[in-house]
Structures are given as structure tokens and as C-alpha cells.
Amino acid sequence: MEQYAIKGGNPLVGEVEIGGAKNAALPILAASVMTDETVYIDNLPDVRDTNVLLKAMQGIGVLEKRTGRHSVTLNAAQISSLVVEDENIKKIRASYYLLGALLGKYRQAEVALPGGCDIGCRAIDQHIKGFKALGAEVWIEHGLIKTRADKLVGSHIYMDCVSVGATINVMMAASMAEGQTTIENAAKEPHVVDLANFLNSMGARIKGAGTDVIRIKGVSRLHGSEYTIIPDQIEAGTFMFAAALTKGDITVKNVIPKHLESISAKLLEIGCEIKESDDAMRVVCSKPLRHTHVKTLPYPGFPTDMQPQITVALGLSTGTSIVTDTIFENRFKYVDELTRMGADIKVEGTTAIINGVGRYTGASLSAPDLRAGAALVVAGLAAEGFTMVDEIHYIARGYEDFHLKLQALGAQIELVNSDREIQKFKLKVG
Ligand code: UD1
Numbered sequence: 001m002e003q004y005a006i007k008g009g010n011p012l013v014g015e016v017e018i019g020g021a022k023n024a025a026l027p028i029l030a031a032s033v034m035t036d037e038t039v040y041i042d043n044l045p046d047v048r049d050t051n052v053l054l055k056a057m058q059g060i061g062v063l064e065k066r067t068g069r070h071s072v073t074l075n076a077a078q079i080s081s082l083v084v085e086d087e088n089i090k091k092i093r094a095s096y097y098l099l100g101a102l103l104g105k106y107r108q109a110e111v112a113l114p115g116g117c118d119i120g121c122r123a124i125d126q127h128i129k130g131f132k133a134l135g136a137e138v139w140i141e142h143g144l145i146k147t148r149a150d151k152l153v154g155s156h157i158y159m160d161c162v163s164v165g166a167t168i169n170v171m172m173a174a175s176m177a178e179g180q181t182t183i184e185n186a187a188k189e190p191h192v193v194d195l196a197n198f199l200n201s202m203g204a205r206i207k208g209a210g211t212d213v214i215r216i217k218g219v220s221r222l223h224g225s226e227y228t229i230i231p232d233q234i235e236a237g238t239f240m241f242a243a244a245l246t247k248g249d250i251t252v253k254n255v256i257p258k259h260l261e262s263i264s265a266k267l268l269e270i271g272c273e274i275k276e277s278d279d280a281m282r283v284v285c286s287k288p289l290r291h292t293h294v295k296t297l298p299y300p301g302f303p304t305d306m307q308p309q310i311t312v313a314l315g316l317s318t319g320t321s322i323v324t325d326t327i328f329e330n331r332f333k334y335v336d337e338l339t340r341m342g343a344d345i346k347v348e349g350t351t352a353i354i355n356g357v358g359r360y361t362g363a364s365l366s367a368p369d370l371r372a373g374a375a376l377v378v379a380g381l382a383a384e385g386f387t388m389v390d391e392i393h394y395i396a397r398g399y400e401d402f403h404l405k406l407q408a409l410g411a412q413i414e415l416v417n418s419d420r421e422i423q424k425f426k427l428k429v430g
Contacts, residue, residue, distance in 0.1 A: 002393070005413070006380035006387040007425075008387060008412075009382075015253055016405050018252050019231070019235060020042075020232060021229055021233060022045050022397075026097060029054060029074070031097075031198060031202075032062075032076060033076040033102060033105065034105045038074070038224045039075070039224055041072050042229070044070050048397045049093075055086060056086035060084055061078050063076075063077075084109070095114045096111055096169060099131075100172035101172045104176035129160075134149070152218070154174060156184070159185040162186075162212075164192060166187075167183060167187040168191075168195055170183055175205075179217075180215065181215070182213060183214040186208075186209075188299045190256070194229065199222070201227055202222040203221070205218075230256060234303065235398070235399060235400075240252060242406070244272050247286060249283070255280060257278075262301060266292060270291070271285070271288070288318055289317035291318060291319030293322045294321070307371070308375035309371065312375045312376070312378060315343040315354055315360070315379070316357065321356070322351060322353055325351075331369075333369070334372035337376055340363040340365065342359065343360065365380070377406075381411050
């Protein structure tokens, strides 16, 4: 079983190139089935979730040509099936983006019910409400979510909660519906805007993405496009917090600083220095971390996907911090693992009360999900002694070459596969 072996205590120093955003790449890949013409996508992250989605798309007849590690051409002119049942697809949340994309283009789709990280009840009622408002039937049968429409007609849809996935799915289907759709209480995340820009580059007519009202004029066909995916806000944020935890000096390159505002505001509050340029952010941390309070919120609020990373930092701070996750109700499962490193954190419902302890000590840990897994690795890099992290397949879902990028910053971390390799690592780092 693959694990990360870590020897903590080194300040991480240097520059790290941030890849394309996983959560933008997934809907953009799915949306490329909405044209018969060829689509070229660049800055694609080479992570497990995007690769699983691409494989499922190949399974229904999409022609894929990798033109580089981070670029792909896709052609969906010869789709052979509207049933997406690939054995791995239900493991990823974004499988359901093929529903909106195929429904929009073909008026029909069947997709294995989505999985994703187990971070709480992840309802899909708003996706279903949106599809039904456009005139589709939606039902669940034999583990598949199925949708069909004789015709799709634009509608006025008020989302009962702010949902990234539902906004994206409805935006895709509505792009090829007849007439105008308005989505109110829409999600404003950068990846929602990136998908809207991609669809518009294919000839869609979407206005207002990035605000809470999105207006879409349906078109009857979409054409090919060349598109570059935005940088990954969460990968960047994770490295920025790695600087904070290890008292390091890290510059994240190829980022959009505007997308990182809520993250850098918290880093400043807890005592880090931030230097911003057009497409890079430098985080320097030389003082003990201060406590603060955090509430995760939809964009532009502090992202739930950064909640574990800030919690592990606050566990090392001076004083008491309170972190509340308002988006997912079961996102503190990693706290038990952190406690084994010496953290003093009490979880009550969706709130964690953190008494900073000033130091962590290395331990054997298990990654419970993608972002918490990355946060535990960063905690290990800040801890005294050795840490082992297993179940790291979760981390590979959303971080490309995570340990290699950390190594380049001076981290003592290695991917190990056996007791022998663990011993070898321990001898090497002393
Ligand atoms: C996406 C991201 C995930 C991120 C989350 C919130 C992808 C692939 N995943 O997940 O990394 O943590 O946004 O930023 O982009 N909800 C409902 N009904 C619905 C849909 C959602 O009640 O139909 C609720 C959810 O249970 C949750 C909240 O709305 O409490 C937000 O979920 P949503 O924004 O939809 O998250 P995802 O799109 O699943």
C-alpha cells in the first residue's frame, strides 16, 4: 500500500508552479461532449479525478488525444452511448456533470450516481430541480440517475442553496435549451466562471457568471474551441498554508491572486507576510502563528476545501480559535488523526474549538478524504519526528505530484510502498 513517509521540521522554501484547477477542469471536460467539433484544452491537471472522467468519456465514444501531460484534444462527434457506467465513475463527484452536458446536447443521459469525498450528505435535489424546471424528467433506477426531455425550454430557477455542482449542471443544460434561463442564488466560484467562459468560447450565450444571477440564452449548436483552464485556488492555498505551518517562505506561481483573497486575508491575520504580484503570491512566516476564527462560506468566502488546512495551522497557534464549516457537516473527521499528533481540538457538530498547542509530534495517520489528507501531510511536515500518512489515493484525486512539489521546496517526504522502503527513508533522513 502506498504511503507518504515524512520527517518534519524543515521550513519549506522556494517556488512552486500551481496547476490547472481540478474543479474547473471537470465540468470543462464534461462540457466538451456538447459539440461535434474538436475541443483543445490546456492547463489540464494530471490528477485522478480528471483521468477517471476522461476514461468514462472515452467509454461512451469520445475520442481523446493527449497532446502533452497537461493538454488534450477531445472529439465527441461519434458518441456511442448516453449511459455512463464506467466502474470508477461513481467514485468521483463530478460524474454528474455528464448529465447536464448530455441532457443539453442529446436530451437524454444516464449516469452512475455520484460519489466523491465522504464529507457530509451531498444532496443533488437542486440539480434535479433545475433539470425539471427546464422540462426534463429525472429519476433514479438501478444506481443510475436518468434524465430525458422531449424538449428543453428555458426557465427561471431559484436555487434553494448555493451549489457549485447544481449551478454548473443547470448552466450546461440551459446553454442548449430553447429560450432564456435565469439561475438565481447561483454559485460564484471561479470554476463556475471558468466553465461559463469555456461554454461562451464554444458559442454559448451566458451572462452574469461570477454574480448570483446567471442569464443564459439557449443556442441550438456549440462549436469547437481552444481553452486554457484557470489555476487551482485550493492547490495554491494548500502550499500557502504549508509555508505558514513550517515557518517557511513559499512563492506560489501561475495563480490568480484575486481568487486567493479569502485565504491570504486569513494568513495575514494569523501573522504571515504576503507579497502579491500579477500571477504569484509569496507567503513568509517567521513568527509564532496567532489564533483566529473562521467560517467557511460560498465564494468569495473562505472555501470549505481549505478548512482542514487552516485548522491544522490553528492547531499550532497561540490561543483559542473557532472554525465552523457551514457547507459540509462531516468535514472534521481528520481531527482524530491530528489529535494523535498532540493537537487539542474539540469538535461540536460543524464547529471545531481549537486550543493551539505550539507543536505537533509525528504519528501514523490515515487520510480520510482529499483535502484533509493534504492537510495531514502538511501537519506532518511541521511535526517533530516521523509521520506516516496512508490512504493517500485520496490526495492523488486532486494534487498532481504532491510529494515531488513538496520535495522541491525542501520537504523530507517520500512515497513508500513497503516496510523496507520506510526503513530506507528513515536511514536517509536520520
Ligand atoms: C463542489 C466541489 C467541492 C467543494 C464544494 C463547495 C467539485 C467537483 N467539487 O462540490 O470540492 O467542496 O463545491 O465549494 O467542484 N447541496 C444541496 N443540494 C444540492 C446540491 C448541494 O443541498 O442539490 C448542498 C450540499 O449538501 C452542500 C452545499 O449545498 O451542503 C454545497 O454543495 P455544492 O456546492 O453543490 O458542492 P459540490 O458541487 O458537490
